[in-house]
Amino acid sequence: MSTLVLLALTGLGLGALYFLIASGLSLIFGLMDVLNFAHGALVTAGAYTAWRLTGRLPFVLAVAAAIAVGAVLAAVVETVLIRPLYERPKDQILVTVGLGLALPALVQGIWGADARQVRAPKQLTGTVGLLGARVPTDRFVLVAAAVVVLVALKLFLARTRYGLIVRAGVEDRAMVTALGIDVRRAFTLVFAVGGALAGLAGALGGVYFGSVSPNQGTSLLVFGFVVVVIGGLGRIDGVALAAAAVGLVQQFTNYYAASGLGDLAAVAILAGVLLVRGNGEGLQRLIRRTA
Amino acid sequence: MILELDDVRVALGGSQILQGVSFTVAPTGVTALLGRNGVGKTTTVKAILGLVPRTGTIRFDGAGVHRLRTHEIVRRGIGYAPEDRGVFAKLTVAENLALAERRGSRHAYDLVYELFPELKTRGAQAAGTLSGGQQQMVAIGRTLLNDNRLVVVDEPTKGLAPKVVTEVAEVLERAAERVPLLLVEQNLALVKRLAGDGVVLAAGRVVHRGPVPDLLADAELTRELLGVGKAR
Numbered sequence: 001m002s003t004l005v006l007l008a009l010t011g012l013g014l015g016a017l018y019f020l021i022a023s024g025l026s027l028i029f030g031l032m033d034v035l036n037f038a039h040g041a042l043v044t045a046g047a048y049t050a051w052r053l054t055g056r057l058p059f060v061l062a063v064a065a066a067i068a069v070g071a072v073l074a075a076v077v078e079t080v081l082i083r084p085l086y087e088r089p090k091d092q093i094l095v096t097v098g099l100g101l102a103l104p105a106l107v108q109g110i111w112g113a114d115a116r117q118v119r120a121p122k123q124l125t126g127t128v129g130l131l132g133a134r135v136p137t138d139r140f141v142l143v144a145a146a147v148v149v150l151v152a153l154k155l156f157l158a159r160t161r162y163g164l165i166v167r168a169g170v171e172d173r174a175m176v177t178a179l180g181i182d183v184r185r186a187f188t189l190v191f192a193v194g195g196a197l198a199g200l201a202g203a204l205g206g207v208y209f210g211s212v213s214p215n216q217g218t219s220l221l222v223f224g225f226v227v228v229v230i231g232g233l234g235r236i237d238g239v240a241l242a243a244a245a246v247g248l249v250q251q252f253t254n255y256y257a258a259s260g261l262g263d264l265a266a267v268a269i270l271a272g273v274l275l276v277r278g279n280g281e282g283l284q285r286l287i288r289r290t291a
Numbered sequence: 292m293i294l295e296l297d298d299v300r301v302a303l304g305g306s307q308i309l310q311g312v313s314f315t316v317a318p319t320g321v322t323a324l325l326g327r328n329g330v331g332k333t334t335t336v337k338a339i340l341g342l343v344p345r346t347g348t349i350r351f352d353g354a355g356v357h358r359l360r361t362h363e364i365v366r367r368g369i370g371y372a373p374e375d376r377g378v379f380a381k382l383t384v385a386e387n388l389a390l391a392e393r394r395g396s397r398h399a400y401d402l403v404y405e406l407f408p409e410l411k412t413r414g415a416q417a418a419g420t421l422s423g424g425q426q427q428m429v430a431i432g433r434t435l436l437n438d439n440r441l442v443v444v445d446e447p448t449k450g451l452a453p454k455v456v457t458e459v460a461e462v463l464e465r466a467a468e469r470v471p472l473l474l475v476e477q478n479l480a481l482v483k484r485l486a487g488d489g490v491v492l493a494a495g496r497v498v499h500r501g502p503v504p505d506l507l508a509d510a511e512l513t514r515e516l517l518g519v520g521k522a523r
Binding site (some may be wrong): 161164165167168171172174175176177178179180181182183 | 340366371380389
């Protein structure tokens with residue numbers, strides 16, 4: 001029983017990390033049709049920001065700085081690199097892929113290729129007893145952060161004018177502009193929100209894995225895309241459920257089958273969902289974007 | 292004139308859709324944009340709103356708008372109800388209307404709900420579950436919500452039942468008392484009822500301009516330009 005509890009909480013913690021990454025990706029692609037392959041680099045930027053500042057600042061402030069770095073970087077990327085290329089999707093993909101490679105390379109150039117240990121604060125390094133299992137505290141923190149983000153995103157989408165613009169823009173961006181709305185502002189905002197969540201994922205991911213490395217964000221991004229396709233573009237609830245499912249299946253497969261098979265299991269879920277559901281509207285858009 | 296187009300050209304996918312369209316829209320009443328299917332009526336409307344890349348000059352209320360982006364053109368005071376109605380299916384009726392609210396404009400919900408009482412009672416309903424006629428009400432209601440100085444309505448009766456067409460005609464008639472309309476329409480009976488001036492397109496060019504009653508009274512001309520008999 002204690003093993004099941006530990007695996008479940010660890011899987012949910014990993015799922016929470018995927019959710020933080022995938023929710024931003026999902027909103028960005030849903031509204032803007034931008035496949036942001038640089039999203040993983042933003043996770044890395046957040047991870048290294050938190051790593052550098054942990055110990056010098058209270059951990060909460062280090063995380064806040066990671067969120068801010070993610071948001072600012074994302075807003076700059078959208079404004080400077082993505083915006084001029086809205087009519088050139090293939091160039092846009094190349095730019096985000098290039099940035100997704102360049103930023104981790106820059107990080108590697110500065111701090112080296114080796115993983116750097118994260119010295120998390122005492123409050124996060126302990127364990128909590130639950131149903132006979134000793135569950136690391138950071139799993140609860142990750143899950144709580146994901147729940148807070150889920151609720152905040154749902155409130156943002158349901159209760160604010162920008163949320164309304166985002167939901168409408170996911171359906172028909174041209175019509176939103178034809179109502180007199182400058183949808184580009186919403187683009188920048190959504191990109192910044194996605195970047196902030198990537199920064200948060202980087203900071204908390206460092207605690208979860210116990211270290212940061214230059215390509216950590218890129219590795220996580222792959223599962224972020226898997227979660228987005230399973231959960232649905234622009235569907236926050238779907239993304240949350242998909243993230244939890246992928247995290248749990250990975251953990252249980254790694255433990256009960258063989259270590260490393262969890263990644264394969266995540267891809268198997270993706271294939272299963274696609275076979276059952278068919279190519280949904282979102283996936284078709286994604287295929288058109290990359291074809 | 293509230294709207295002036297001069298030598299507007301649009302090329303899409305390698306085809307020249309508009310080949311130098313020039314016409315004006317009167318500051319009162321309804322101006323009809325007519326023509327057979329595929330002559331460029333909807334493209335003309337999209338060119339006015341900046342929804343397609345175009346060249347040429349477009350002046351709205353005396354000021355050039357052809358270099359502005361769509362939202363900037365609309366904010367000058369143009370309401371737009373597109374051919375496919377442009378209703379956001381997953382948003383509620385109330386949210387569809389709220390999205391159209393523009394800053395710096397009064398929001399004439401009283402007028403919209405007076406013209407379309409159903410929009411008030413169905414405020415919480417997802418717009419995608421409305422009938423075609425009800426969706427058209429949302430589309431037209433959005434154009435009347437703000438202080439627009441021109442409303443562009445593209446094929447408002449397309450696919451609607453005859454009873455609903457009559458209702459839409461009544462609404463457009465009342466709307467035209469407040470704001471000039473540029474109406475794209477294939478239903479000549481409706482055009483005859485509403486429009487004062489008419490502009491006829493053929494193969495991306497203006498081939499006729501003049502009072503609608505004169506055009507529709509000439510059966511030969513109507514058949515030649517619009518491919519149909521005289522409006523009943």
